[in-house]
Amino acid sequence: MTKTIRALMGATALTAIGFAATAQDTTITIATVNNGDMIRMQGLTDEFTAEHPGITVEWVTLEENVLRQRVTTDISTNGGQFDVMTIGTYEVPIWGAQDWLVSLDDLPEDWDADDLLPAIRGGLTVDGTLYAAPFYGESSMVMYRTDLMEAAGMEMPEAPTWDFIKEAAAAMTDEENEVYGICLRGKAGWGENMAFLTAMSNSFGARWFDEDWAPQFDSEAWANTVDFYLDLLTNYGPPGAANNGFNENLALFQQGKCGMWIDATVAASFVTNPNDSTVADSVGFALAPDNGLGKRGNWLWAWSLAIPAGTDAPEAAKEFVAWATSKAYTELVAENEGWANVPPGTRTSLYENPEYLDAAPFAEMTLQSINAADPTSPTVDPVPYTGVQFVAIPEFAGLGTLVGQEFSAALAGQQSAEEALEAAQALATDEMEAAGYR
Structure with missing residues (x-):
């Protein structure tokens, strides 16, 4: 691919944004x-x-x-x-x-x-x-169908719990009409399903590593996280959820097939744009859920x-x-x-x-969600790393994707939650030892 052709031709004026003029061509x-x-x-x-x-x-x-x-x-x-x-x-x-x-x-x-x-x-x-x-x-937040919530006789709190989310997902699911109570990321990837699951796990009291860099996937908190996640999507999620990332779930929500979607706050403008979304006039927003442990399941x-x-x-x-x-x-x-x-x-x-504030009904919730995420203190118990939905070490990109593949396989029914967690623990243990953390 052709890169830069330097053709400096005399003195030129400053550009519109203030740099000295760039070499031409x-x-x-x-x-x-x-x-x-x-x-x-x-x-x-x-x-x-x-x-x-x-x-x-x-x-x-x-x-x-x-x-x-x-x-x-x-x-x-x-x-x-x-x-x-x-x-x-x-x-x-x-x-x-x-x-x-x-x-x-x-x-x-x-x-x-x-x-x-x-x-x-x-x-x-x-x-x-x-x-x-x-x-x-x-950050991330709950996007939900206000009409389906009303039809279910429920009212979304500004700061819901995971138990409320499960109850609402069950109430809004209508498989006969291809409406599913909840859509969540299932596609494997450290920035796909593991972004969601890591943020979610924080609210369940889980963490990737303890203060000595010992992996924690064998903890009760991780078991509770994965069991709850699989239960939500298996019972109230769309078919093929293991293949769905941000863009796939966005399309489903825009098509009116998701009662709720917990994902990036940036999606708000796309689900409320009538040119793109069939449900633009019936979308509400709430903070990412919690379990009463002091951490919400939102990222940064x-x-x-x-x-x-x-x-x-x-x-x-x-x-x-x-x-x-x-x-x-x-x-x-x-x-x-x-x-x-x-x-x-x-x-x-x-x-x-x-x-902007008049045009964007999601603006306040977006800002509130961003400000609520603390990368320096992402978990209930102390950790040696920073990052809310990731661990800020070079090894995480590869490790996070491998672990994400295990959880995606569990969602697809190819293995149990216990098997996925055992594999994640082994993968993380091997990586930490090979990289010299332990």
């Missing part, structure tokens, strides 16, 4: 996930290239698990395939500490780093240096744009990153798609904007 390749907000960003790329006629943008759009594999392989081998990568709150601190990412501390002053939500900015910062710009931030994440150290077009890459994560981009989306559809969860100013 530069191509940048951007790797991103196939989520709705990123697809929308690609559709607006002509706006960027019109402002930056010397930069050509090429996109590589991938399913979430594939994206993670591709960008991890590329950056760890200094492959140089991408100039901008869409990565998350898990990768940024690890890769930034390895000097694999370009510092973004020199983004223009009007980009306004101080406007970033503290919880989101903190997860993208290493030793005071910002290594990624958040495109959207999220940001899909962010970062620049690998191996790029040969760092200035052009910074131009794009600054554009796509700016307040001006938010206003561009609002102009084209409406305020309810702007990328959420990154800036304080958005949650102080009356136009």
Whole structure:
């Protein structure tokens, strides 16, 4: 793939966002996930290239698990395939500490780093240096059908328990009409089913490791988590739940087939958009459930744009990153798609904007959920790691996916919960010993 063609032609003016003008005739390749907000960003790329006629943008759009594999392989081998990568709150601190990412501390002053939500900015910062710009931030929450809840004679609390969720799922399930009480992630992957299950397990009092890095999948808390999860989806979930990740469940909810869906807060704009969702006028929101132990089952994440150290077009890459994560981009989306559809969860100013608050009935619950997640204290009992729905160590990506495969197999009926937990315990024990944690 053709990369940068340096054709420096005399002095040029400053760009619209404040960098010294980038070398002309530069191509940048951007790797991103196939989520709705990123697809929308690609559709607006002509706006960027019109402002930056010397930069050509090429996109590589991938399913979430594939994206993670591709960008991890590329950056760890200094492959140089991408100039901008869409990565998350898990990768940024690890890769930034390895000097694999370009510092973004020199983004223009009007980009306004101080406007970033503290919880989101903190997860993208290493030793005071910002290594990624958040495109959207999220926690997780309950999205539910208000009409089905009313028909069941129930009222969703603002802060439900898992027991209430199970009761409501049973009441809303109508298999004859292909309406299922609850939709949850079942697709294997450290950022798919294990993101949900790890956050859920926190609220059940479980943890991946104790303070000595001993795996805890043989604990009663993990058994209770997995049993409850399997019971929910087996009895009240859609067929083939083991194959469903974020995008699959989003489609099911939009089609009116889910009574409840517990997932990323960013989905709210897609389930309430009448152009995409058949149930847009009957969606309510609540905090992720708890079990009365002091932790809710919600996570903290940001899909962010970062620049690998191996790029040969760092200035052009910074131009794009600054554009796509700016307040001006938010206003561009609002102009084209409406305020309810702007990328959420990154800036304080958005949650102080009356136009956004009026257009987005989910805004307050999103912000409340983000602020409720604490990566530095994710579990009921003490742990040696940070991260809410992941463990912030390099080994987690591989280990989390392997463990996720075991739980997905249990959901598919290929093994029991006990067998899945035994396999998870063995996998985690082997990994911790091989990596020198124990």
